[in-house]
Amino acid sequence: MAVSRREPKGLNLVGQCWQWKLRYVPGSKGTMGLAIVGFFALMALLATWIVPYSPHQANFTAWQPPTWGHWLGTDDYGQDVLSQLIVGAQASLVVGVLAGLLSGLIGVTVGITAGYKGGATDEILMRLVDFLLVIPTLALMIVVSAFIPSSGQTTEIMVIGGLSWLWMARVVRSQVMSERRRGYVDAARVLGVSDREIMFREILPNVVPVIVANMTLIITVSILVQASLNFLGIGSPTAISWGSMLSLAFADNAIDQGAWWWTIPPGLCLTLLAYGFSLIGHAILQGYAQSREQ
Amino acid sequence: MRFWTLGPYFFKKLMFAIITVWLAITADFALPRLMGGNPALALASKTALGSPAVVKALERAFGLYHTSVLQQYGDFIVQMLHGNLGISYEYYPESVTQVVFSALPYTVGLVLSATVLSFLLGTLLGVVAAWHQGRRVDDWSVGVAFIFFAIPYFWLAMLLVYVFAFLLGWLPMGQALPVSVVPLPPLALGLGIIRHAVLPVASLVLATAASYLLIMRDNMLSVLAEDYMMLARAKGVPNRRLMFRYAARAALLPSFTQLMLSLGSVVGGALVTEVVFSYPGLGNLIYNAILNHDYPVIQGAFLILALSVISANFVADLLYPLLDPRVMLN
Numbered sequence: 001m002a003v004s005r006r007e008p009k010g011l012n013l014v015g016q017c018w019q020w021k022l023r024y025v026p027g028s029k030g031t032m033g034l035a036i037v038g039f040f041a042l043m044a045l046l047a048t049w050i051v052p053y054s055p056h057q058a059n060f061t062a063w064q065p066p067t068w069g070h071w072l073g074t075d076d077y078g079q080d081v082l083s084q085l086i087v088g089a090q091a092s093l094v095v096g097v098l099a100g101l102l103s104g105l106i107g108v109t110v111g112i113t114a115g116y117k118g119g120a121t122d123e124i125l126m127r128l129v130d131f132l133l134v135i136p137t138l139a140l141m142i143v144v145s146a147f148i149p150s151s152g153q154t155t156e157i158m159v160i161g162g163l164s165w166l167w168m169a170r171v172v173r174s175q176v177m178s179e180r181r182r183g184y185v186d187a188a189r190v191l192g193v194s195d196r197e198i199m200f201r202e203i204l205p206n207v208v209p210v211i212v213a214n215m216t217l218i219i220t221v222s223i224l225v226q227a228s229l230n231f232l233g234i235g236s237p238t239a240i241s242w243g244s245m246l247s248l249a250f251a252d253n254a255i256d257q258g259a260w261w262w263t264i265p266p267g268l269c270l271t272l273l274a275y276g277f278s279l280i281g282h283a284i285l286q287g288y289a290q291s292r293e294q
Numbered sequence: 295m296r297f298w299t300l301g302p303y304f305f306k307k308l309m310f311a312i313i314t315v316w317l318a319i320t321a322d323f324a325l326p327r328l329m330g331g332n333p334a335l336a337l338a339s340k341t342a343l344g345s346p347a348v349v350k351a352l353e354r355a356f357g358l359y360h361t362s363v364l365q366q367y368g369d370f371i372v373q374m375l376h377g378n379l380g381i382s383y384e385y386y387p388e389s390v391t392q393v394v395f396s397a398l399p400y401t402v403g404l405v406l407s408a409t410v411l412s413f414l415l416g417t418l419l420g421v422v423a424a425w426h427q428g429r430r431v432d433d434w435s436v437g438v439a440f441i442f443f444a445i446p447y448f449w450l451a452m453l454l455v456y457v458f459a460f461l462l463g464w465l466p467m468g469q470a471l472p473v474s475v476v477p478l479p480p481l482a483l484g485l486g487i488i489r490h491a492v493l494p495v496a497s498l499v500l501a502t503a504a505s506y507l508l509i510m511r512d513n514m515l516s517v518l519a520e521d522y523m524m525l526a527r528a529k530g531v532p533n534r535r536l537m538f539r540y541a542a543r544a545a546l547l548p549s550f551t552q553l554m555l556s557l558g559s560v561v562g563g564a565l566v567t568e569v570v571f572s573y574p575g576l577g578n579l580i581y582n583a584i585l586n587h588d589y590p591v592i593q594g595a596f597l598i599l600a601l602s603v604i605s606a607n608f609v610a611d612l613l614y615p616l617l618d619p620r621v622m623l624n
Contacts, residue, residue: 131314133555134607135600138562139580140321145594146584147325220444227446228566232581246449250570255456255467263456267449274444282440 004164021040030283036276040269044089049085055240066261073261075245084240085265091241092273095156095226100219102161107168107209107218112199113174114169126173129166137163138225145234156235160222168214175207209288216281220274227270306610311608312346318600322593325470366503384582390594393465393579398471398598401575404491405557405564408498412560413553415499416506420549421542423507424514437509447563450498451570458493467488468572475516494564494571502560509552513545520544547618554610558603 017097043050052071053060054078059152060078072081111163114125141159148155179185180203230243231250249255254262366572373379379390459467472478472486517523518541526540565577572578576595583591615621 032329110441130310131317134314134558134604136319136558136561136603138559139565139596139599142565142580142584143592146580147589153604222448224444228448228562231446231448231566232569232584234584243446246452250452255452255460258460260456263452267446267452270449271441271445274446275441278440278444 003194020179023159026284029279030123030160030287033279033281033283035279040046040276041272043086044093047087047090051080051086053080053083054084055078055087056078057083063257063259065259070113072265073259075249076254076257076261081262081265084245085242085269086127087240088245088266089269089273091153091230091239091243091271092223092226095153095160095241096185096219096223096273096277098157098162098173099161099222099226100215102157103163103165103222104168104211104215106162107165107214108168108172108204110165111172112176112204115173116180116195116199116203117122118177118180122173125169129169132163133166137166141225141229142232142234145229151235153236153239156226156229160203160229164218164222164225168211168218171210171214173205175210176203178205179206209284209291213288216277216284220277220281223270223274223277235239242270296543303621304612307608310611311604314604315601318597318604319371319374320367322597322600323367326589326593327366344534345356350588358416360372363481367379374597379594382583384586384591391592394576394594394598397574397576397579398602399593400573401561401568401577401599402602404494404498404568404575405561406504407491407563408495409553409557409560411495412499412503413549416503417510417542417546417549419503420510421514421537421545424511424518424545425537425541427515427518427620432511435507439507442500442504443508445501447501448495448566448570450501451494451567454497455570456545465493468570470573470575490571490573494567494573497567497570497602498560498563501563502556505556506549506553510549514541514562517541517545521613550610550614554607557606561599561603 056079058077060070060074060080062074062076062078064074066073070080070082072085075081075084101148110125110129114122121152125251141163144159144163145151145155148159176199184202185198188202193202226235226241227243227246231247233244233247235241235243243266246263249259249262249266330607331585377391379394382388382393385393419435423432423500426432455467458465466472466489468490470490472483472490478486523540526536531540564575565580567573568575568577569581575621576599580592580595582588583595
């Protein structure tokens with residue numbers, strides 16, 4: 001007995017990525033997003049080799065505006081701002097991407113389970129999501145981080161990723177509910193395929209674009225949230241990040257000193273990187289919407 | 295709409311609010327206990343060389359005496375219902391309740407005015423953008439909205455301080471009240487408060503209006519595709535009337551739901567923004583409490599914050615049937 005399917009069986013991620021890329025990304029804003037993210041990824045990867053000085057080296061004249069020796073000047077400890085900026089890319093990318101993946105994992109699992117199982121499971125899971133949505137998440141993250149004794153990037157990832165999956169769960173659930181009514185799910189069920197296999201091998205591949213798009217949007221938000229936490233002095237105390245640079249700049253009155261070279265670049269990098277991820281996310285969503293209309 | 299039809303809807307929303315409140319209280323109780331470590335011990339080792347007497351006293355103040363967790367939980371709720379959230383370390387002998395409630399009005403004022411202004415601005419821009427879909431106005435507003443969406447709240451606040459307070463000197467750099475030796479007349483005081491609130495509110499509005507714009511534009515686009523819009527156009531309804539009376543009104547309903555759901559994130563943004571402006575609200579309070587390991591204040595401030603957001607949502611849920619009677623049907 002032949003089971004009709006719209007998509008090939010299995011998690012053919014590479015094939016599917018290729019499909020959307022061919023159709024929607026070229027020349028669009030998505031490409032710009034990829035370029036921005038690629039630029040910062042390269043910066044993070046090569047940081048050790050391209051920094052002009054060690055980011056912790058503190059024996060230069062403090063409060064220097066940009067010069068040939070220090071393209072972005074120095075801070076009040078006499079540290080090179082450009083070197084810190086380059087190294088700071090690592091923290092944002094690592095924490096943003098891993099927190100995005102973690103919340104993607106939780107959100108997808110909750111969303112698929114709720115959407116496919118329906119009934120009481122759905123009711124309980126979605127009520128939980130509704131309750132958590134009402135509570136101000138950033139405030140909860142601040143409070144949770146304040147109470148966690150150990151602080152480091154792993155903690156940051158757990159806290160941010162563990163509390164950012166709510167929208168993902170909602171979106172995936174509604175997608176799965178519409179997928180569930182399609183013929184291939186009934187066919188698989190008649191054939192006696194287990195629930196878990198239907199959820200993750202049959203339905204999941206069809207909602208991958210939505211998941212990937214939402215994941216990039218979660219990464220966008222995670223990057224900004226991490227920066228906020230670091231700005232408040234919460235999170236990894238040793239790692240250099242754009243948020244912690246801004247925290248120090250603010251605490252040491254860089255604004256009153258007119259040290260724009262210290263306050264503007266980290267924020268600009270944060271904005272650009274977050275913007276890059278959101279462009280990618282929206283390009284994927286747009287492509288998916290168009291493919292659905294066809 | 296008959297009044298009695300409100301019954302089940304009201305009951306459902308009330309239950310939701312009550313359970314959310316209970317969850318918030320439980321989370322607030324559980325947080326310091328789940329995270330392991332003994333805050334009393336940690337604090338004592340920082341301030342009193344770990345003196346056992348101090349540890350014991352602190353444990354009592356935290357409600358961490360050596361009883362079962364269940365009993366601690368019961369005590370916590372009973373104390374809370376009496377309005378007792380413990381004693382602040384930093385502001386000793388003031389109680390947490392006093393400290394938190396003196397900061398609350400600033401945050402509420404900030405969040406409410408920013409939310410209203412941002413919703414108006416974003417929604418209006420969204421209507422205009424959707425109306426001119428695919429044209430330059432639309433492309434620009436959406437493009438700019440995406441950029442603003444990606445700007446960290448606190449950095450935007452820092453930029454505004456740098457430009458409008460430091461470079462131009464038009465507005466104060468921080469604080470909420472005008473500094474004066476003699477008590478100010480009410481009018482001057484009011485103006486001073488507004489002057490101090492301009493930059494914090496503006497940074498929140500700029501940072502959040504983008505998402506209202508995008509949401510409203512989406513909703514407008516789906517309304518504009520409806521048959522009744524085509525009919526109205528064919529009838530010769532004037533453009534302005536079409537845009538606001540016909541389309542925007544219908545598109546506003548889903549935006550309102552979004553408004554409520556985004557309240558939590560505006561509150562989060564306000565917390566960080568307050569720190570930039572040394573604005574004496576809950577954000578600043580929590581920030582200082584974290585720096586000083588003032589755990590009871592952190593716990594109390596979070597609880598009051600969560601309760602405020604939950605009650606705001608509850609009120610909005612009650613008002614919603616007035617805007618859209620259809621919700622009563624399901």
